[in-house]
Amino acid sequence: MMNSVPKTLKYSKTHEWVRQDDDVITVGITDHAQCMLGDLVYVELPDVEMSLELGQECAVVESVKAAADIYCPVPGEIVEVNESLFDNPQLVNEDPYGKGWLFRIRPFESDFHELLTADEYTRQVASEAH
Amino acid sequence: MAQKTSLYDCHLQLSAKMVDFAGWDMPLHYGSQIQEHHQVRQDAGMFDVSHMTVVDLTGPDAAKFLRYLLANNIDRLTPGKALYTCMLNEQGGVIDDLIVYQIAADFYRLVVNSSTRAKDLAWLQQQASNDSLKIMERQDIAMIAVQGPQVRTKIGALFTPAEQQMLTALKPFTAVQIDHLFVARTGYTGEDGFEIMVPAAEAPAFWQKLLAAGIKPCGLGARDTLRLEAGLNLYGSDMNETVTPLESNLAWTVAFEPKNRDFIGRKALEKQLADGVQSKLVGLVLDGQGVLRNHQRVIVENIGEGEITSGSFSPTLSKGIALARVPANTADECLVEIRGKHILAQVIKPPFVRQGKKTFLETSKSMER
Numbered sequence: 001m002m003n004s005v006p007k008t009l010k011y012s013k014t015h016e017w018v019r020q021d022d023d024v025i026t027v028g029i030t031d032h033a034q035c036m037l038g039d040l041v042y043v044e045l046p047d048v049e050m051s052l053e054l055g056q057e058c059a060v061v062e063s064v065k066a067a068a069d070i071y072c073p074v075p076g077e078i079v080e081v082n083e084s085l086f087d088n089p090q091l092v093n094e095d096p097y098g099k100g101w102l103f104r105i106r107p108f109e110s111d112f113h114e115l116l117t118a119d120e121y122t123r124q125v126a127s128e129a130h
Numbered sequence: 131m132a133q134k135t136s137l138y139d140c141h142l143q144l145s146a147k148m149v150d151f152a153g154w155d156m157p158l159h160y161g162s163q164i165q166e167h168h169q170v171r172q173d174a175g176m177f178d179v180s181h182m183t184v185v186d187l188t189g190p191d192a193a194k195f196l197r198y199l200l201a202n203n204i205d206r207l208t209p210g211k212a213l214y215t216c217m218l219n220e221q222g223g224v225i226d227d228l229i230v231y232q233i234a235a236d237f238y239r240l241v242v243n244s245s246t247r248a249k250d251l252a253w254l255q256q257q258a259s260n261d262s263l264k265i266m267e268r269q270d271i272a273m274i275a276v277q278g279p280q281v282r283t284k285i286g287a288l289f290t291p292a293e294q295q296m297l298t299a300l301k302p303f304t305a306v307q308i309d310h311l312f313v314a315r316t317g318y319t320g321e322d323g324f325e326i327m328v329p330a331a332e333a334p335a336f337w338q339k340l341l342a343a344g345i346k347p348c349g350l351g352a353r354d355t356l357r358l359e360a361g362l363n364l365y366g367s368d369m370n371e372t373v374t375p376l377e378s379n380l381a382w383t384v385a386f387e388p389k390n391r392d393f394i395g396r397k398a399l400e401k402q403l404a405d406g407v408q409s410k411l412v413g414l415v416l417d418g419q420g421v422l423r424n425h426q427r428v429i430v431e432n433i434g435e436g437e438i439t440s441g442s443f444s445p446t447l448s449k450g451i452a453l454a455r456v457p458a459n460t461a462d463e464c465l466v467e468i469r470g471k472h473i474l475a476q477v478i479k480p481p482f483v484r485q486g487k488k489t490f491l492e493t494s495k496s497m498e499r
Contacts, residue, residue, distance in 0.1 A: 038158075038159065038162075041443040042420055064163055064421075065351065067423065086419075
């Protein structure tokens with residue numbers, strides 16, 4: 001079964017996705033990541049206005065099975081978090097690229113060269129499976 | 131190469147997510163572990179538990195052997211009855227927990243864990259060396275657990291009226307042979323239901339009949355949260371060879387009476403009782419949101435520390451719950467260290483949930499927060 005990897009998004013090696021809309025970027029976890037974790041039951045998100053460095057641990061998603069740290073894929077300041085996840089963490093499972101987004105960042109820089117394209121991310125997932 | 135049960139192809143057909151479990155390729159879930167959990171609490175679900183080890187003991191010395199081997203007393207059994215017990219080492223440590231069925235006066239059946247199969251079989255052989263007794267592992271038997279409040283209603287279609295009457299009459303912890311099936315009213319979920327042994331060759335067809343009767347397949351993921359809510363220990367997590375039943379909320383399974391029955395580990399347990407048992411296995415309910423995990427540190431203020439042995443999230447209660455080994459004089463609350471923070475948890479006597487209902491009162495203190 002293939003997980004969805006939208007071409008319009010950028011990805012981190014640690015299974016976050018990133019979408020740029022004007023001056024704000026939205027971050028979530030990939031379909032592959034939610035599938036590996038299984039049903040999410042708890043999400044811990046960063047505080048709004050918090051400044052994050054690249055790769056900083058900034059959120060936790062927990063399924064029945066495991067807890068996973070979320071690493072900040074782009075340095076910046078948190079401007080919004082998805083509060084609907086507190087009551088309904090399974091939105092991440094149901095709609096990882098839509099209603100299951102985690103937080104929004106105003107980036108410090110405009111260049112996100114560390115991130116992967118959809119094709120590069122797909123190759124990485126495939127190589128992890130072997 | 132992982133081992134496969136006779137139902138392996140059935141699981142693949144149902145798009146199960148397969149994982150390695152004690153060397154077996156087993157279904158973790160068939161889509162959603164949480165839905166499967168609710169399915170069993172509210173309706174009817176089934177689990178392939180064919181990876182568990184079935185061992186038949188036959189011969190004139192079978193009863194004498196088990197009377198000495200097991201911490202619970204098989205003299206309580208009559209044909210068709212089952213007993214839950216621990217098998218201990220000389221130090222009172224738990225080698226395994228198991229169910230023993232008496233089929234006839236000279237015929238007993240044990241169901242032991244799959245993760246402990248090799249050491250259990252070796253221990254049985256070693257202890258039986260002087261007895262007139264045959265020990266036979268039954269790899270030709272598959273086992274399906276059907277569990278949930280609607281099981282009786284749904285399973286009826288698979289049996290004749292006379293067989294249905296036998297099922298209706300079956301009391302908890304008893305078993306009956308129905309045609310090729312060995313049906314026991316036992317389980318690992320805290321719900322009513324049956325564990326059904328079926329010849330492995332016939333298991334896929336039987337599984338399909340259960341599916342057709344509306345019993346939904348459930349994976350080992352749901353099995354774990356169900357058993358944890360039901361306060362049932364998992365061997366290897368909640369107890370092992372370094373702890374005794376008295377430290378594992380299993381004192382009720384040790385038969386010290388009659389006093390003249392010697393059993394392996396008895397002396398060690400009696401000494402532990404005389405010296406005072408230092409720790410106990412309790413239930414924890416997390417105050418507020420979050421999930422409890424195995425091996426998290428438990429801090430009991432002014433008393434000492436303990437550790438979570440099985441932690442998870444309770445789908446029924448929507449709270450983090452756990453079994454934890456804590457100092458014996460722990461009272462009704464403790465702190466759990468989660469990612470460096472100390473979070474309040476209520477200490478309860480398991481179970482958390484039985485037959486779909488919460489079984490403990492939340493303390494007023496927890497409610498205020």
